[in-house]
Amino acid sequence: MAAYQLLIIGGGLSGIAAGIRAARFGIKTLILEQHSLPGGLNSYYLRQGHLLETGLHAMTNCAPPGAKQAPLNRLFRQLHLSRKQFNFHEQIGSEIRFAGRSLRFTNDPTVLEAEIGRAFPEAIDRFRRLKQLIAAYDPFAVVPWRSARHFLAEHLRQPDLVDMLLLPLMIYGNAEEEDMDLGQFAIMFRAVFEEGFFRPGGTMREFLAHLVQQYLDFGGELRYRAPVAEILVEAGRVIGVRLAGGEVLTGDTVLSTAGIPETMRLSGWPGERDRYIGRMSFMETIALVPRARVATLSQGRTIIFYHQGPVLQYRRPDDYLDPSWGVICFPGNFSGLEPEEPAQIRVTNAASYPRWKALSAEAYGPVKEQWTLAATMASEEIIGNYRPSIVYQDSFTPVTIERFTRKAEGAVYGSGVKIKDGTTPWPNLFLAGTDQGYLGIVGAMLSGITIVNQHILR
Amino acid sequence: MSRDEIKDVILEIIADIDEEADFASLDAEAPLRDQLDLDSMDFLDIVMELRKRYKLQIPEDEYPQLATLTSCVNYLEPKLQNV
Numbered sequence: 001m002a003a004y005q006l007l008i009i010g011g012g013l014s015g016i017a018a019g020i021r022a023a024r025f026g027i028k029t030l031i032l033e034q035h036s037l038p039g040g041l042n043s044y045y046l047r048q049g050h051l052l053e054t055g056l057h058a059m060t061n062c063a064p065p066g067a068k069q070a071p072l073n074r075l076f077r078q079l080h081l082s083r084k085q086f087n088f089h090e091q092i093g094s095e096i097r098f099a100g101r102s103l104r105f106t107n108d109p110t111v112l113e114a115e116i117g118r119a120f121p122e123a124i125d126r127f128r129r130l131k132q133l134i135a136a137y138d139p140f141a142v143v144p145w146r147s148a149r150h151f152l153a154e155h156l157r158q159p160d161l162v163d164m165l166l167l168p169l170m171i172y173g174n175a176e177e178e179d180m181d182l183g184q185f186a187i188m189f190r191a192v193f194e195e196g197f198f199r200p201g202g203t204m205r206e207f208l209a210h211l212v213q214q215y216l217d218f219g220g221e222l223r224y225r226a227p228v229a230e231i232l233v234e235a236g237r238v239i240g241v242r243l244a245g246g247e248v249l250t251g252d253t254v255l256s257t258a259g260i261p262e263t264m265r266l267s268g269w270p271g272e273r274d275r276y277i278g279r280m281s282f283m284e285t286i287a288l289v290p291r292a293r294v295a296t297l298s299q300g301r302t303i304i305f306y307h308q309g310p311v312l313q314y315r316r317p318d319d320y321l322d323p324s325w326g327v328i329c330f331p332g333n334f335s336g337l338e339p340e341e342p343a344q345i346r347v348t349n350a351a352s353y354p355r356w357k358a359l360s361a362e363a364y365g366p367v368k369e370q371w372t373l374a375a376t377m378a379s380e381e382i383i384g385n386y387r388p389s390i391v392y393q394d395s396f397t398p399v400t401i402e403r404f405t406r407k408a409e410g411a412v413y414g415s416g417v418k419i420k421d422g423t424t425p426w427p428n429l430f431l432a433g434t435d436q437g438y439l440g441i442v443g444a445m446l447s448g449i450t451i452v453n454q455h456i457l458r
Numbered sequence: 459m460s461r462d463e464i465k466d467v468i469l470e471i472i473a474d475i476d477e478e479a480d481f482a483s484l485d486a487e488a489p490l491r492d493q494l495d496l497d498s499m500d501f502l503d504i505v506m507e508l509r510k511r512y513k514l515q516i517p518e519d520e521y522p523q524l525a526t527l528t529s530c531v532n533y534l535e536p537k538l539q540n541v
Binding site for chain 1 (some may be wrong): 474475476477478495497499500502503506507509510
């Protein structure tokens with residue numbers, strides 16, 4: 001008899017959410033997390049006394065407690081979390097900034113509509129019709145991949161507007177280059193443009209701690225510093241896992257949130273692993289700058305999605321970094337947040353994993369410094385000068401991402417090819433998380449919940 | 459369990475799933491899902507909670523029998539006789 005009914009590989013958002021669902025209904029569950037902290041792709045670290053998050057941990061799908069059918073509130077009910085206990089901080093406002101064009105948006109969808117009316121008056125009626133089409137589209141229907149780009153081009157007939165609407169959604173979590181699946185687009189359009197961004201009360205550390213506690217309260221077990229080295233298979237079924245230290249743990253079912261390539265490697269899953277290695281990876285630079293200076297630079301913006309140059313190329317760059325497009329975030333600019341001193345400025349740009357991987361140990365440091373500077377300077381073109389005011393700066397590259405998350409080639413958005421039903425060649429091994437297909441913090445939780453509901457609780 | 463006890467358990471489970479559930483004007487003969495604005499995931503959780511508490515397996519094709527409060531009690535009464 002197996003020691004556990006369910007073994008979950010990965011204590012990130014999808015793993016913890018999955019664990020809560022299983023433990024809530026009495027399934028004996030163990031989550032195995034490789035690091036000493038939960039969070040996975042949405043984690044945090046301490047450097048020189050500063051608590052830094054490993055990404056902009058903005059959540060989507062902001063909705064008030066009373067909106068029962070809003071995805072966020074459904075999620076909370078599924079996890080048996082009290083929505084009323086959570087204090088959210090909504091974004092102050094974001095901007096999509098292309099050369100010569102700007103669109104602001106907030107969690108009030110009428111703002112974006114008004115902005116489009118101002119910047120693209122010839123397309124506003126088509127935008128309104130597009131919104132209706134998106135609202136009527138069922139993004140969860142099992143249908144073949146369909147180009148969001150073509151759909152937008154066809155309905156808006158305004159190429160700049162198409163790119164400006166696509167960029168924030170792609171940056172938020174699109175694993176594919178240049179385009180995205182229409183179903184995914186519809187989900188993200190609602191998540192970002194209609195419901196909007198927010199941060200949980202407190203830091204991601206507190207939010208994660210709350211989720212972990214919920215899981216433990218339901219009787220779930222969790223082990224940190226427990227990297228899985230192998231998924232054990234016998235007679236066509238998965239029987240458990242072997243940890244890096246050699247310990248074997250048996251389970252009736254295994255749920256992996258490590259991504260398809262890593263799960264393939266761990267289980268000996270036959271197939272072309274390369275097909276599932278995403279090409280999108282990033283370099284992120286975090287600068288700590290006096291709060292007063294950040295206030296001037298940010299001008300009340302929370303996130304700026306920018307593109308400078310002729311053609312938007314949402315793809316892996318040829319060079320180490322593509323500074324021509326990216327995102328500048330001011331994590332402090334969420335309403336009601338306790339101001340931090342110093343405040344943060346985060347700049348993220350697409351980066352080429354192969355380039356970074358090929359660097360020798362000696363070359364890595366200097367090249368990282370060079371591109372940190374390039375990214376910083378690119379952001380200064382958008383928001384103004386701040387280098388002289390930087391108190392502390394840190395950055396991480398695709399190689400860093402790969403090392404800490406085990407996402408092959410630092411592909412934070414995972415595989416371009418998702419496995420929506422979370423199944424694998426084995427009847428009792430499932431996938432959740434980025435490579436199942438729902439993205440972002442809310443997406444990851446929904447993924448864990450959905451896969452457990454579909455395959456383990458039935 | 460008596461019919462009243464069963465009714466209380468169902469309402470308690472629903473209240474546990476949905477902290478905003480308001481039973482004040484609940485019509486026992488009308489569909490629960492519409493009156494309480496529950497979705498299919500919430501409904502499944504009611505079934506899951508019953509399974510967890512009473513080791514009760516409810517086949518999917520019998521879910522329609524749980525549509526109203528009265529029909530829930532009717533359905534569960536024989537199954538929870540010895541509880």
